[in-house]
Amino acid sequence: MKLFPRMKLLLGAGLGASLMLPAVALAAEGMPQLDLANPLTTSQVIWGAIIFVVLYQVLTRNGLPLVASVLDERAARISMDLDGARAAKARADAGVADAREATAKARAEAQGAIAAAVEEAKKAAAAQAETLNARLEKQLADSEAQITAARAAAMGAIRQVATDTAATVVNRLTGISPDQGRLGAAVWSALAARGIG
Template sequence: MRRVMFLAALAAALPTIAIAASSSAVPVQGMPQLAFGHPEQGRLLVGQMVWLLLIFAALYFLMANVALPRVGAVIEGRHARIAADLEAAQAAKAEADAAMAAHRAATEAARAEARAAVTNAVQAAQAESDAKAAALAARLNKQIAEAEAQIDAARAAAMGAIRGVATDTAEALVTRLVGRADRPVVEAAVGRILATSGRA
């Protein structure tokens, strides 16, 4: 509202100035800008130049010392704020990235651990079953060996018994037939026969 009033006042002032600027007594020949010889215009032209220097100096002083540093500070402040915000955003992003990486690494580690545990369990079970199988095989082999030894012993005992029986029978037969028998000779003959028949 105040601004509108200000503009209205300015608009009303303009015709007043223009009317005040009614033409001078002596008519101006040619361009008024170059009427240095005119009694009134010439004086005003020089005055215009001097006032221009003063007014422009005032403008420069106000701008250089008061207005522009303040506006510059506002703009600088905004740039600093934007830079700080961007930096904060960058930091937050880096933090989030780090957290994400940590999370990923933790997941990876847990997965590796689980994999290792599974492998270990499988290996342990494998080793245990291998050991059990080996022990069983060893026990069975031992039993087989024992059984074979018993069979061998039994066979040897049986073989020994055949020799005795054969010798006794042969001696009895020879005694009955001949009336007497030479025990060592009979034993030797029986041993020879058994040897040839492959039963010794």
């Protein structure tokens, strides 16, 4: 394959050298290329025309159809590659659209799950707070009842202590034992005036 272009180059160089020999020989008389009276020039023109026609026929029948078929094959391959690339791009675009849709759907589901979890946590917190409030209310009511009972017991004890103390003081000061009914009523009204009874 590489030998054929070299041969063409050698043949072209030899042909060029053989065509230049008459020109060098006749260079002193003027331009020999335009001297059509010279038989050498006439034969060169005829041979040039024959070679041109032969090359034209060879190229139009063999060379140019090969080049055209290569160009057509290349254009068909490029067209197939472009069609394949367009189809791949369409598939990729569809994949991207599917991925975006799936991402949006997953995001919406996640938001829904988060909202449901928050709502559930709020309900659980409200139920727990209600339970704790009920327990605290019960404890508060029990404590108030205990305080009321303790206060009543303390008031009863204060009344008794105050009555006994007043009776002892009156007995020591006067030497007379006071009337328990009157003394109890006086102690009761004194304690009531101070907000203790």
